[in-house]
Structures are given as structure tokens and as C-alpha cells.
Amino acid sequence: xxxPLRYQLLPNAPADQADVLVLPVAHAGEVCGAxxxxxxxxxxxxxxxxxxxxxxxxxxxxxRHMKVAVLPELHASELEREEAFHGRIATTAAALPRASDxxxxxxxxxxxxITPSLTAGCLGEPAxxxxxDAHADLxxxxxxxxxxxxxxxxxxxxxxxRIVMVGVRSMFEREAERIESDDCIELYGDRALREASxxxxxxxxxxxxxxxxxxxxxxxxxxxxxxxxxxxxxxxxLDWHFAIDLLEALLLRSKGRLCGMDLVELVPEPxxxxxxxxxxxxxKAISFWGKARGYDRAPEEGSQAGLEYE
Ligand SMILES: [Mn+2]
Numbered sequence: 001x002x003x004p005l006r007y008q009l010l011p012n013a014p015a016d017q018a019d020v021l022v023l024p025v026a027h028a029g030e031v032c033g034a035x036x037x038x039x040x041x042x043x044x045x046x047x048x049x050x051x052x053x054x055x056x057x058x059x060x061x062x063x064r065h066m067k068v069a070v071l072p073e074l075h076a077s078e079l080e081r082e083e084a085f086h087g088r089i090a091t092t093a094a095a096l097p098r099a100s101d102x103x104x105x106x107x108x109x110x111x112x113x114i115t116p117s118l119t120a121g122c123l124g125e126p127a128x129x130x131x132x133d134a135h136a137d138l139x140x141x142x143x144x145x146x147x148x149x150x151x152x153x154x155x156x157x158x159x160x161x162r163i164v165m166v167g168v169r170s171m172f173e174r175e176a177e178r179i180e181s182d183d184c185i186e187l188y189g190d191r192a193l194r195e196a197s198x199x200x201x202x203x204x205x206x207x208x209x210x211x212x213x214x215x216x217x218x219x220x221x222x223x224x225x226x227x228x229x230x231x232x233x234x235x236x237x238l239d240w241h242f243a244i245d246l247l248e249a250l251l252l253r254s255k256g257r258l259c260g261m262d263l264v265e266l267v268p269e270p271x272x273x274x275x276x277x278x279x280x281x282x283x284k285a286i287s288f289w290g291k292a293r294g295y296d297r298a299p300e301e302g303s304q305a306g307l308e309y310e
Contacts, residue, residue, distance in 0.1 A: 007303075008048045008051060008283075009049040012069045013303060014069065015069045015071060017069075018067045018097075019102070019290070021104070021106070022045070023096070023108070024072075025041065025074045025114045026038045027109060037111045040275070043266070043268035043275040044108050046275070051279060051280060051283055053304055058291045063302045063304040064304045065290065065302045066295050066303070067302050068286075074089060087117075089117035090121035093118045104289050105122065106263070107260065107262040109266075111149040112133070112149040112152045113149050113151065113152060115156065116152050125212060126161055129156050129214045132215075132221040133153075134190070134218065134221055135168065136176075137154070138153045138175040139154060149232075164188070164209075166202065166221065169237070193238070210255045213258050214262075215250065215258060215262075215285070216264070218230075219264065222240070222277065227274045247281075247284055250288075263282060
């Protein structure tokens with residue numbers, strides 16, 4: 001039976017036949033600010049229904065050629081402890097049809113604590129995490145919990161991954177020291193990215209990625225004028241078009257193999273702009289990923305097949 005969550009109002013393909021798997025993780029964590037993130041997956045998917053099927057940058061309609069499946073939403077049951085829920089995220093992610101060269105996994109959070117649980121389930125080897133975030137998220141624990149949205153980068157390092165951090169503009173001393181001393185964390189701070197030369201260096205770095213890659217987008221990486229709907233906004237931040245440049249560098253020009261991506265920390269807001277930005281970010285990623293794999297030349301048997309619209 002179909003469940004109500006859909007991407008761009010399209011019918012859900014069977015998961016094992018889908019080119020794009022969307023995993024909604026409705027999780028708000030235990031801590032400050034982001035309690036609204038529980039409603040984010042449904043709000044992003046609802047906003048995706050307002051997008052055109054045609055994706056203007058690559059000039060094609062990805063869903064004519066690709067099939068999408070939105071999986072049942074994951075959420076903690078009332079009495080479930082954090083540790084158990086995070087374990088369930090990892091086992092669910094591990095049991096998905098492999099997000100490999102021919103399948104893209106898009107996880108919709110939820111707060112940022114879900115990222116290490118997803119990578120624990122999906123990544124069997126050290127990978128590069130392209131970590132877009134206003135915050136360094138390197139605390140070993142926060143307010144007594146290692147399952148906090150302040151901790152994912154620390155956990156990703158514990159898992160042995162290298163982190164390319166982009167857009168950071170808030171951290172405390174120990175995080176700054178950690179970044180300084182840890183050769184496996186590369187920082188492209190927000191203010192430095194105002195320099196054209198730093199932006200070029202970052203684009204070149206992303207283009208140079210090889211091997212397994214995970215893309216983690218904390219929606220607070222964007223300028224809060226663009227995405228006000230986040231739990232912990234910070235002034236400054238990425239503008240839309242530079243973010244798209246990075247996505248193109250990763251998906252269309254690098255040799256990195258995207259094993260999955262997440263969009264986290266969105267708090268739906270009344271103007272709907274924040275959730276629309278998230279939906280369009282997801283659409284761009286799907287389009288670029290599909291185009292790089294030649295899906296535009298595949299038969300028009302995707303989720304849009306037979307759909308009438310104007
Ligand atoms: Mn974060």
C-alpha cells in the first residue's frame with residue numbers, strides 16, 4: 001500500500017526499482033532550537049510538489065527518466081531511547097537497496113544528529129564528508145548527549161571519515177583547536193568564502209574528490225535571509241548560486257562516488273521559502289546526479305510516465 005509522502009506528487013516506485021530513494025527521518029533530538037525539525041521531511045516533500053518537473057540548469061526533466069520512492073517515515077516512538085532510535089536509523093539505512101552508482105539515497109531530517117547514524121549504516125569504508133554547515137558540530141557531547149545536533153562532525157571523525165567543512169561561522173575554542181590540529185578536517189570558513197580565490201579553491205577541491213562521498217547539508221549553512229527556517233540561524237552564509245556551483249562540482253565534475261546525502265535542521269515556516277529552498281536543493285542534486293550517469297538518454301519510463309500536466 002502507498003503511504004502519503006511523495007516527491008513532486010509522483011507515485012512511489014517499489015523501493016528496489018527506484019533510482020532515487022528518499023528516506024524521511026522525522027527527528028527533533030533532545031536539545032535547543034530545532035524542535036520543529038520533526039515536521040521538516042513532510043514539509044520539504046510537500047514543497048517539492050510546487051516545483052516544475054523540468055530542471056533548468058541541466059535542461060531536462062529527471063523524473064521522465066528516473067523512478068523515485070519515498071520510504072515510510074522514520075520517527076522515534078514515545079518511549080524509545082535516543083540510542084535505540086539512532087541504532088534503528090543505521091540498521092534501516094544499511095538494509096536499503098545499496099546507494100551506489102545506480103541509486104541515490106536522499107535522507108530528509110530531522111536534526112543533524114541523524115547524519116552519523118546514516119553513514120554508520122551506509123558507508124562501509126572511510127569516505128569524504130562534504131559538510132555544509134554554519135557550525136562546526138565537533139562537540140564530543142552536548143548537554144549530556146552524544147546524539148546531539150552539536151556533535152555530528154565529531155562522530156563522523158570517530159567513524160574515520162575525512163571532512164570538508166564549508167560555510168562555518170560559529171564555533172567555540174575547542175572546536176577551533178580541533179580543526180587546527182586535525183589533518184582530516186579541512187575548513188572553508190564562511191567569511192573566507194567571500195574571497196573569489198577561496199571560492200575557486202573550494203570548487204577545485206570538490207572537483208578533485210574521489211572515492212566514496214557523503215553530502216551533508218545543514219540548512220543553516222545558507223544565508224538566513226534565504227533560509228530563515230532553521231533552529232540555530234547565523235548571519236552570513238552561502239548564497240544559492242555558489243551552493244549550486246558546489247553541487248555541480250561534486251556531481252558533474254568530480255570522480256567522487258556519492259553514496260548518499262542528507263538535508264537537515266530545517267524548521268518549516270509560514271512563508272514556505274525555507275522548505276522550497278530545501279526541496280529545490282534536493283531536486284538539483286537529483287538532476288545533476290542523474291545527468292552525470294546518463295539517465296537523460298534512458299527511456300522515458302520514469303515516475304512521470306503517463307502523467308498529464310501543464
Ligand atoms: Mn549542523
